[in-house]
Amino acid sequence: xxxxxxxxxxxxxxxxxxxxxxxxxxxxxxxxxxxxxxxxxxxxxxxxxxxxxxxxxxxxxxxxxxxxxxxxxxxxxxxxxxxxxxxxxxxxxxxxxxxxxxxxxxxxxxxxxxxxxxxxxxxxxxxx
Numbered sequence: 001x002x003x004x005x006x007x008x009x010x011x012x013x014x015x016x017x018x019x020x021x022x023x024x025x026x027x028x029x030x031x032x033x034x035x036x037x038x039x040x041x042x043x044x045x046x047x048x049x050x051x052x053x054x055x056x057x058x059x060x061x062x063x064x065x066x067x068x069x070x071x072x073x074x075x076x077x078x079x080x081x082x083x084x085x086x087x088x089x090x091x092x093x094x095x096x097x098x099x100x101x102x103x104x105x106x107x108x109x110x111x112x113x114x115x116x117x118x119x120x121x122x123x124x125x126x127x128x
Contacts, residue, residue: 015057019120022113025050029106044077044102051109060116066109073105 029047037043048070055063080098085091 016059016120018053019057019117020050020054022051022054022110022117025054026106026110030103041081044098045074047102047106048074048109051106051113055113058113058116058120060113062112062116066112069105069108069112073101073108076101076105 025047029043029050032047033043038046052067052070055066060066077098080094080101083094085094
């Protein structure tokens with residue numbers, strides 16, 4: 001007997017035991033740099049990379065949109081880093097703007113990834 005497949009159902013991955021809640025990634029991306037700052041400006045690109053990896057581990061049906069949002073946010077952060085600021089007094093405000101772009105991007109990714117994660121948790125709970 002054949003069964004039906006939900007369109008929004010995450011497809012299982014070989015690394016499905018590495019799946020983390022997107023809210024946890026968001027909170028670590030926001031509060032993690034208070035405890036530890038990774039080298040090479042990792043506070044700006046590591047959370048985005050973690051969201052992309054989590055999307056592929058989850059088998060999210062919206063993974064292409066998540067990758068596009070992460071790349072757009074990373075590109076915006078990089079453009080703000082390289083922007084020629086006319087006055088050195090603007091640097092503190094530039095850092096705030098860069099953090100705002102990063103937090104907005106992480107919020108968008110967390111919001112987009114939360115529905116497939118909840119479905120994954122529901123299916124994992126009923127597998128037992």
